[in-house]
Amino acid sequence: MPYKDPEKKREYNTRRRAKKKESGLCEACGNKNDRSFGTRCVACLNKQKKRDDKRRDSRKEQGRCAHCGNKNDTNKTECKSCTEKKAQRAKELRKERLEKGRCVKCGGFKDTEAHMCSICTEKQVEYNFWHTLV
Numbered sequence: 001m002p003y004k005d006p007e008k009k010r011e012y013n014t015r016r017r018a019k020k021k022e023s024g025l026c027e028a029c030g031n032k033n034d035r036s037f038g039t040r041c042v043a044c045l046n047k048q049k050k051r052d053d054k055r056r057d058s059r060k061e062q063g064r065c066a067h068c069g070n071k072n073d074t075n076k077t078e079c080k081s082c083t084e085k086k087a088q089r090a091k092e093l094r095k096e097r098l099e100k101g102r103c104v105k106c107g108g109f110k111d112t113e114a115h116m117c118s119i120c121t122e123k124q125v126e127y128n129f130w131h132t133l134v
């Protein structure tokens with residue numbers, strides 16, 4: 001990595017990912033991306049989704065938090081402390097990033113007029129895409 005500064009490194013990564021996307025390659029496997037939007041090909045997305053689902057399911061079955069793996073004291077997928085911590089951290093981060101003019105989602109270099117960078121906006125679209133499929 002050519003940069004030592006983590007901020008710069010993030011910008012570099014964002015740009016590098018954008019470049020890969022421009023070339024029409026999947027960011028995960030480097031093969032041709034067969035989707036019209038998004039940074040990963042269908043096969044990689046499916047793999048990732050299966051892996052995530054499996055881990056979540058097994059923890060849920062054991063009555064454990066999907067995030068920390070401790071005993072889950074709620075009827076949701078994550079325990080109370082994780083839910084609270086996550087919400088608090090997200091709020092702080094969002095505020096901090098808005099002030100700095102960074103992407104509110106990844107904190108990286110923002111190349112759009114919106115609150116999120118183009119990559120996160122796309123990921124959001126992807127997320128919605130997968131969750132409406134089920």
Ligand SMILES: [Zn+2]
Nearest residue numbers: 026029041044
């Ligand atoms: Zn791929």
Ligand SMILES: [Zn+2]
Nearest residue numbers: 065068079082
């Ligand atoms: Zn937890």
Ligand SMILES: [Zn+2]
Nearest residue numbers: 103106117120
């Ligand atoms: Zn972003």
